[in-house]
Amino acid sequence: MNRRRLKDRIAGYSMFILTISSLFLVVAMGIGLYMKASPILQEHSLWDLLSASEWKPMKNQFGFFPFLMGTLWVSGLALIIAIPISLLTAIYLTEYSHSMVRRFVYPFLDILAGLPSVIYGVWGMLLIVPWVANVAAPWVGRSTTGYTVLACGIVLGVTVIPLLVSLFIEIFSNVSHELREATFALGATRWQTTKNVVIRKTAPGIVAAIVLAASRVMGETIAVIMVCGNLAIAPGSLLDACYPIPALIANNYGEMLSMPLYESALMFAAFILFFVVLVFNLFSRLVLKKIKSE
C-alpha cells in the first residue's frame, strides 16, 4: 500500500518538474535572447536601433528601420488579403453550409494548414512572383523582378488563411443557437443575423484571432526569404522589394559569428520578434480563453 502511495508521489513530483521546466522555456528564451542582445543595446540606444535605416554591420551601423517596415508592410498586406477570405469562409461554413459541404471543405483547409513554409515559397517563386512581374506591375506601368512586398504578402496571406478560418469557426460555434433563432423569428435574413448577432457578439474574439494571425505572419521565415527580394531598404510601395526581420536573421547567421556585435544585433532582432509575438499571443489567448469560458 505504502509503496503504491510512494509511487504516486514520485510520479507526481517528476511530472510536476517536467511541466515546470517546459514552462520555464518561455522565460529562458526571453532572458537568453535579451542577454545576447544586450551588448548592442549598450552601444546604441534602443531608439537609434529602431529608427536608423543604415544597415552596415562592418561599419558598426545597425539600423533596423528597413526590416521593421518590411515586416509591417508584408504582415499588413497578408492580413488585408487573408481576413476577408477567412471571415467569409468561416461564416459560410458555420452559418450557411450543410455538414456535407463542411466534410468536403475541411480536408482542403487541413492540407493548406499542413503544407510547410518552404512549399509556399516554391509556389510563390513558381506562380506569384512571375505574376507580379508580368501582370501586376506592367498593369500599373512599372517593371520589377516580381520579388516584392506584393508577392510576399500574397504568399503569407494564403499561409495564414487556415489558422484564421479555424479560429473564426471555433469562435462562431460558441454563439448559442437560441440567439440566432430569436432573430430568425423576428424575420431577419441569415446575413442580417450573422452581421448583427454573430459578428457583433464575437467581435472581441475576431480581433483576438486577427492579432494571433498577425503574430504568426510576422514569424514566417522561409517562404518570406524566397519571395521578398531581400533588399535592406524600407519599402515605399507594394511593388518594392523588402526584407522582413525573420529573413534578416536567417540570411545572416552564417557570417555573424566573426563579429560579436553583429551576432548581438541579430539576436536583438530575434528578441524583438520574440517580444512582439509573446505580447500578441498573451493578449489574444487570454481573450479567446475568456470567450470560451463564457
Next chain:
Amino acid sequence: MKRSIFEEKVFKALMYAAIALVMFFVASVVLSVFKRGLPLLSWEMVSQLPGGGFYMGGGGGFLNAIVGSVYIVGGATILGLIISIPVVFFLNVYLKPYSKFGFVARLAYDVLFGIPSIVYGAFGFTIMIYLGLRASLLGGTLVVTLLIIPIFIRSMDEVAKTIPSDLMEAAYSLGSTRWETIGVIVRQIAPAIATATLLSIGRAIGDAAGVMFTAGFSDRIPTSLSQQTATLPLSVYFQLQSPSLEVQDRAYAAAVVLTLIVLFLSISGRIIMNRFSRNKIQ
C-alpha cells in the same frame, strides 16, 4: 425588405467566391509544385546522394535530406511524446480542474506554440554555442523537439480535458492511486495521441527555420549525433538558390516529396480522427 434580400444575395455570392478562392489556392499550390517537380522525380533522385559539389550540379539525388529529415523527425517525435504525455497526464489528473497553475501552464503552451521557429532556432543556437556544441543532428533534433512539444501537449490536452470525471472516480473508488489511472487516460486519449503525432510530424518535417542554425547542412548522411545533417525543406531552399538548373531540378523534386509526405500525413490524420473517435466515451 427588398434591400435585405439583395444584401443576402451579395454576401452569399461573396462567400462562394471566398470558398472557391481557398480551394483554388490549395489546388494551385499543390498542382504547381507537382507540375514542376513530378516529371523530375525519379528513383535516382530519392535513392542517391547529391553528386558533385553542392552548388555545382552533377547528377545524384537528395537521399541525404530524406534520411536527415527522418532522423530528426523520428528523434524529435519520440522525445516529444516522452515529455508531453506525462505533462498532459499531470495537467489533467494531478491538478484540480480549475487550478491556477494549470491555467498558467496551458497559457504558456499556447504562447510557446505561437513563437516562430526562427526564434527557436536562434535561441537553440545561442544555447548550443554556450555549451560548445556545433550545428549537428543532435542540436537539430533538440530544437525540433522543443518546437513540437507545445503541439503535442495542446492537442492531447484538448481531448484529455473532455474525459468525464466519473471515469476517474470509478477508478479511484476501486482503490487505484492517481498514477495508476494513467492506463485509463492513455486509452481514452489514444486517438488524440495518434493525431497529435501526425500533426507534430507534419510540422517537424516541414520546419526549415529552426534547423537552419542548429542542424546545418551536409551532402552526406550523418553517421553520428555530432555531425551536420541535411533536411528536406532546407535542401529545397538551398538548392533553389543555385544557378545550376540541374540542382534546381533536384530542389523541385524534393519539394514534391515533401508535399507528398505532408498530404499523406494530413489525410491519414483526418481518417484516424473520424474512425477512432467513436471508441471514446463522450
